[in-house]
Amino acid sequence: MSFAAPHTLPDHDHADAIVIGGGPAGLMAAEMLAAEGLRVDVYDAMPSVGRKFLMAGKGGMNLTHAEAAEAFLGRYGSRADSIAPWLATFGAQSLREWVHAHGIDTFVGSSGRVFPTDMKAAPLLRAWLHRLRESGVRFHMRHRWLGFDTADNGLHALRFATAAGETTVHARAVVLALGGGSWARLGSDGAWVPMLATHGVDVAPLRPANCGFEIAWSEVFRARHAGEPVKSVTMSLTAGDGTPLQRVGEFVISEFGIEGSLVYALSAPIRDRIEAEGHVMVELDLAPGRSAEYVAQEIGRPRGSRSVSSHLQSRLGITGVKAGLLREVLSKEAMHDPAALAAAIKALPLRLERARPIDEVISSAGGVRLEAMNDRLMLAALPGVFCAGEMLDWEAPTGGYLLTACFASGRVAGMGAADYLNT
Numbered sequence: 001m002s003f004a005a006p007h008t009l010p011d012h013d014h015a016d017a018i019v020i021g022g023g024p025a026g027l028m029a030a031e032m033l034a035a036e037g038l039r040v041d042v043y044d045a046m047p048s049v050g051r052k053f054l055m056a057g058k059g060g061m062n063l064t065h066a067e068a069a070e071a072f073l074g075r076y077g078s079r080a081d082s083i084a085p086w087l088a089t090f091g092a093q094s095l096r097e098w099v100h101a102h103g104i105d106t107f108v109g110s111s112g113r114v115f116p117t118d119m120k121a122a123p124l125l126r127a128w129l130h131r132l133r134e135s136g137v138r139f140h141m142r143h144r145w146l147g148f149d150t151a152d153n154g155l156h157a158l159r160f161a162t163a164a165g166e167t168t169v170h171a172r173a174v175v176l177a178l179g180g181g182s183w184a185r186l187g188s189d190g191a192w193v194p195m196l197a198t199h200g201v202d203v204a205p206l207r208p209a210n211c212g213f214e215i216a217w218s219e220v221f222r223a224r225h226a227g228e229p230v231k232s233v234t235m236s237l238t239a240g241d242g243t244p245l246q247r248v249g250e251f252v253i254s255e256f257g258i259e260g261s262l263v264y265a266l267s268a269p270i271r272d273r274i275e276a277e278g279h280v281m282v283e284l285d286l287a288p289g290r291s292a293e294y295v296a297q298e299i300g301r302p303r304g305s306r307s308v309s310s311h312l313q314s315r316l317g318i319t320g321v322k323a324g325l326l327r328e329v330l331s332k333e334a335m336h337d338p339a340a341l342a343a344a345i346k347a348l349p350l351r352l353e354r355a356r357p358i359d360e361v362i363s364s365a366g367g368v369r370l371e372a373m374n375d376r377l378m379l380a381a382l383p384g385v386f387c388a389g390e391m392l393d394w395e396a397p398t399g400g401y402l403l404t405a406c407f408a409s410g411r412v413a414g415m416g417a418a419d420y421l422n423t
Contacts, residue, residue: 049139
């Protein structure tokens, strides 16, 4: 299924505004610019737009989250104060209303996550692109941005590589929405970092976010449990500043270690500790909701001729991958020591060695520092050039928070570029 324009329009050497990047942030910026009657061209290196957006929707398009505004904003960590104005302009409820305006209904799942009723991203993208084209936005696919050329007469000159060779186009304003460093095959390869750095733009190094982590599993455990979910557990660790952190949820055992929603929720502090110390220890509570005293009491009951595995299953319902984790971490002696076994059930230590490579993770941290921009997301070093989306230096967990801020930042950058042009 293609969402690109049927062909590249030939008359595109000049526009009021050029948007580079056809993801949610770039398309939203284009929408804001076109709404002001400006001539807008969108360029993307891929054959069609919204590729990462569509990929994210394959498992169910999680648009945003329905939790209270204060809790929602807290998901952005140290960048919450900077992102608050974006969300004030276009927050979770505004996003839902915008989706409804495209003829797509939404619902709130049991976890508070918001989805289209059909769980798909494609119908929304299709309706959105139709509206953009109707408003005059033009799309140019297979144009890979190579950087800036010498500006002339107040115009920004932008170099692109195409199948027909290199070309240069001009615009009065530019919105960059080039993504982060994850999923290069979908267009987010971080190749823009040196292009901006050479112009004095302050860019924080790109790092993995919402990522899995590596653990040195034994071959026996890996062969037996890779791919299995570990449900209803609590994961705890101490952040680098000494703050105790704890989340409840589930994760997945992988060939290389662990991944999944619970891991992603804590990936930022885990990554930071690994970068600072070389590894980090997290603890799993395999029996959340049951006190340490209760667990110790149940494990301490006589088991007679039953095996430890049977005893764990009958007394606490611990079996399968949870029992496998205990056997993986504990010595044989500890597995037969009721006190040691009970303590491990409530606080099983796992040593995480490193984050997975950035190209395979859900999103990336780092990027253009917000301090290098004004509140309209225009670069101080390059007046008339705005940035939006995941290429900015912020991060958030999965659950709709990433996508909401991408939409919102695109809206802010697009409105900022329109005001720049109009004034």
